[in-house]
Amino acid sequence: MASEQLRVLITNDDGYESEGIQALASAIEAAGHDVMVVAPWNDQSGVGSARAGMIGRRIASKVGENGFIGIDGTPALSVTLARLGAYGPPPEIVVSGINHGHNIGPILHSGTVAAALTAATQGMSALAISINAEDPSHLDTAGAVAAEALNWLQDQPIGTVLSINVPDVPLAELKGARWARLAPYSRSRLLVTESPTGEPVVTLQTLPPAEETDTDEVLLAAGYITVTPITGVQAIADDASAAYLDERFAVD
Template sequence: MASEQLRVLITNDDGYQARGIRALATAIAGRGHDVQVVAPLDDQSGVGTARAGWVDRPIATRSEDANGITYIGIGGTPALAVTLARLGAFGKPPDLVVSGINHGYNFGVILHSGTVGAALTAATQGLSGLAVSIGAEDPQYLESAAEVGAELLGWLSEEPAGTVLNVNVPDRPLSELRGVRSARLAPYNPNRLVAGLAPTGEPMVALRTPDPAEDLDTDESLLAAGHITVTPIVGIQEVPDDAAAQYLVRWWAGAKR
C-alpha cells in the first residue's frame, strides 16, 4: 500500500491557516497523495481529544484554496475534524490521519496536546495517525518536519490500523539534524509549570522551558541534542486487573445483608 495513492486527512490544533499545516499538506500532496485538509478555524492548542458540544448542532465551516489544495476550517477541535472526516462529511473518508505540523514540541506527557489528540482519535475510529511537531513557536525550517512526516506515511500505511506515532523534529535544516532516534516519553516535570498572578490579580499558569531530563533516551533530551524523535503511543486501554471490582464485590455482599 505504501506505493499507492492514499487519501490523507491533515489536521492540526494551530488553525487551518497556520504555516505548519500548509507546509505539511504541500509535502504530502507532492508525493502524489490525495490530501484532505480539515482543521480548526482558530487556535485549539491544549484541547486533547475534546469534541464538546458537537452533537445535533450545525458546525461553522470556512474554506480557502492555496497552491491547488483546499483548506477547510471548522468551528471545533482537531478531534472533531477527524470525526467529521471519518464520517464522510467532506467526501470520501481518509485512509490515514496526519496532525501537524505543530508549532512547538509535543514531548513527554502529552495528554493535553490537541495535535496528538487528533492522532489518538483516529486510532479509536479505526485509522492510524501521525502527529508531527517542530521545535519552535515561529519555525524557520518547516520543510524539514514536512519531509519527515511525508516520508513516514509509507511506513504507517503498512502497519495495523490504530497505529499512532508521535514525531518531533528540531527546527533545523535536514542537513543539520543529528539523525533519528526512537525515544521514550520524558517523565512529567513539575518545574515546567509555574503558578502566578496576572496583573489583574487573577491566577494564571505559565510554561517555562526546563533543562533536558537526565534520561538521555527520552524525547526531551534527544530533541535538545538535535535528533528527530519517533515514539509509538497508545490511548486509553483497559488494564487486565479486577482487584478494584473484587473490592466492591465484597462491599456489595456486605451491603445487601
C-alpha cells in the first residue's frame, strides 16, 4: 500500500519531552509525513478527555529545541488547538503516544487514548499507541508499528480510531498482530480505604489474569501486537426510553 504524505499531529500524555513522543515523531517523519508535535508540557496521565478552562483562557506554550510545542493543558486540548490552527496548518490525522505502559481494557481515563477519540470528534482519524513497559527499551519497535498502522489508517473512513499495544521487544521478536477484545477489567483495581483521620485513600489491588484468550491483556502478554478499533460517545438507534418519556409528557 502506497503511503500518501499527511500532516500528522503527534501528541501524548507523558509530556512533550518524553522519550516516547520523540521516538514516535522520528518514526512518522521517517515514513515521509509532515509532522507537528503539540503535547502537554508535563505529565498528564489519567486526565481522559479533559479540556477544562479552555474557553476564554490564555493557554501558555513553550517550544523545545527540537521544535516540539508543549502546552499548559491536556492531550485532548492539544488536539483541539492544533485542529483549530493555533500552531500552523491543521493536521489531517492524529497519532497519540508512544505511551509508556500499556493501555488495555476499557481505559476511560487514559490521556493517550482520549486524545485519539477527541480527534475523531473533530473530523480526523487517529491511533493511540502504547508500549508494554513503564521504562521501555524498544521504543523503536512501537514507532515502526505506528508508522505502518498509519499507512493503513489513512485509507479508512474519517473518524476511525485504533488503540494499539506493542510488546517491549526487538522488532524481530514480535509474534505478529492480532485483533483484540478489550479485557473485561484491568489487572489493577482501585480501592478506597480510610486514613486514620477519616479521609479516603485510593490504593491499587492486583487481580488475577483474565481467563479469556482473545483479549488485549492476554495477547499482549503472549508477545503479540494488539489492535482494537474503538469508538467514543455515539447515539444508539433505540428509541424505547424516548417513547417511555413521550407517553408521560406528550401534550395531547
